[in-house]
Amino acid sequence: MINYKSCLWAVLFSSATMVAGLTGCSQKVEQSSADTDDWTNLFDGKTLDGWKRVAGEAPYEVQDGAIVGTTIANTPNTFLVTEQEYGDFVLELEAMMDSNESNSGIQTRSHFDPEANNGKGRVYGRQVEFDPSERDWSGGIYDEARRGWQYPLTLNPQAQEAFKVGTYNKIRIECIGNTTKTWINEVPVAYIVDTIDASGFIGLQVHSVGKAEHAGKKVYFRNIRIKTTDLEPTPFPEGVYVVNNEPNALTPYEQENGWKLLFDGKSTDGWVGAHKKNFPERGWEVAAGALTVLPSGGAESTNGGDIVTTQKYSAFDLSFDYRLTPGANSGVKYFVTLSEQNTGSAIGLEYQVLDDERHPDAKMGRDGNRTLASLYDLMTADKPNRFLRPIGEWNKGRIVVHPDNxxxxxxxxxxxxxxxxxxxxxxxxxxxxxxxxxENFGEASEGHILLQDHGDRVSFRSIKIKELK
Known part of the structure; x- marks a missing residue:
């Protein structure tokens, strides 16, 4: 009997068979021809036929059966893209980077704007990132030249060590319908549901370099094959967070993992006014798939007032999209007991929702602890500006309360x-x-989720929760 735990799997692809070799073991397993007949090689191992270079000047060449891209100074990101476009597909390949100072990736369902970048052109679309830097976000989803990071690996830290520098890594990408899923060395990494780009080209990236000493770094691609028919989604294990960009929707996977919508995009079911038995008759509206607090001059809870979930929660994972208007203030509170006899907004721990640039509250408190995404008046959010989306666009908030508090x-x-x-x-x-x-502020065993009326127009959607045990 083979001791599989002591063997290192190495996967080699060819046009006819896929052989799973057990390093140090004598046995091998060949896939049936019925499986391999469904695959098409995108790279013949000898030429760049079917590919074209766009957007930059970094060179791509074929060496020892691999496509090799090399970084050069003073050029933007350079891509080698397929001449053919693809809709639904499963893509498999092997990739290697020779340095953790480099960056690369695989474009999926992407596009080229020839007029951008002063006529040099620009590639845009979802990219499966190769990022072997200290943050280790390889396999995450980055929207190149458009929306930025969609699935950073802070959402799935267990996968951060899957990609290895200096050796070939097995990459699998599934784009089926609105869903993109990624694996590196058979480790599930990213799961995103998106509503744009039903088709486009596949591309290999050589990232631009800011320092001359980073020129000459290489990235290798080989055994690139694609399947476009008879596609069956590969299951993900339980517990991987899904970035779902389809408003007010849950995938079957999310539902099976215990996620529930707190707002269905159509009604106020499950919500009532704070300290009330019913939903406020004025001050809030449901329209265009959003739950919106209406403006009333910026005063706190003087119009419709705060709204709270009818249900109480203890340990949970809560996600929500929010959209601010210029200068707006609101918040998402949790462990709201409604037991305090206070005026104004109900009391609870608060995820601050604020226009930091225009609202004066951002400059109050201590050390920025009243700014966006902070624990209001208690702890300041450490948020790089590049991850902020402009006022008027939808942003994604998330609060996770673990069973250990x-x-x-x-x-x-x-x-x-x-x-x-x-x-x-x-x-x-x-x-x-x-x-x-x-007394004992923020330490209740359970409480309501609250959306705040601070007198400014703020919209919420895709409010979903998973109770944790």
């Missing part, structure tokens, strides 16, 4: 803070905040 805030997939409810550090923060007079 660790809490994380995310913004557009990036973790911006974490803390532990009830810890000494947390209680010290409370003691120096506006909440210091509320």
């Amino acid at each position: 660790k809490v994380e805030h995310f913004l557009n997939g990036i973790k911006v803070l974490e803390y532990v409810r009830g810890s000494e550090e947390f209680r010290n923060l409370v003691a120096n905040s506006k909440y210091k007079n509320w």
Whole structure:
């Protein structure tokens, strides 16, 4: 009997068979011809027939059965793209990078704008990232030259070590319908549902380099094959977070993993006014798939007032899209008990939703702890500007409360803070905040989710929750 745990799988592709070799073992397994007949090679191992270089001047050449791209200074990102476009497909290949100072990736369903970049052209579309830098986001999804990061690996940190530098990595990409899923060395990495780009070309990237000493770095691609018929989605294991860009929708995978919508895009079912039995008769509206608090001069809870979920939650994973108008203020609160006898907005831990540039609250508090995605008046969000989407566009917030009381805030997939409810550090923060007079603030065992009426127009959609145990 073969001891599979002691053997290292290496996967080699050819046009006829795929052989799974067990390094140090004598046995091999060949796939049936029925399986391999469905695949088409995109690279013949000898020429660049069927491919063309666009957007930059970095060279691509064939060496020892691989396409090799080399970085050069003073040129933008350079792509080798297929002459043919593809819709639904499964793509498999092997890729290697010779340095963790380089960056590369695979474009999927992408496009070329020949007029952009002063006539040099620009490639845009979803890219499966090869990022062996310290952050290790290889296999994540980046929207090249358009929307930026869609699936950074802060959303799936267990996959961050899958990609290895200096050796060939097995890459699998499934684009079926609106869904893109990625694997590196058989490790499931990213899962995104998107609503744009039903077809486009496939491309290989040589990233631009900012320093002359980074020129000469190489990226290798080989055994590139595609399947476009009789496609069956490969299951992902339980617990991988899905970035779902289809408004107010859940995939079957999400539903099977315990996710539920808190807003269906059509009604206010499941929500009532804070301290009320019914949903507010004014001050909120449901339109165009969004739940919107209407403007009333910027005052706190003086129009329709806050709204809360009818259900209470303890440990959970909560995601929501929000859209701000210029100068707007709102928030998503959690562990709201409605037991405090206060005026204004109901009391609870708050994920701040704010236009930092225009609203004065951003400059109040301490050290920016009232800015966007912060734990309001307690802890400041560490959010790089490149991950912020402009006012008027949809952004993605996420709050994860673990069963051990660790809490994380995310913004557009990036973790911006974490803390532990009830810890000494947390209680010290409370003691120096506006909440210091509320006993055991933020430490309730359960509470409502709240959307705040702060008198400004702010919209929410795709509000989904998964209870954690």
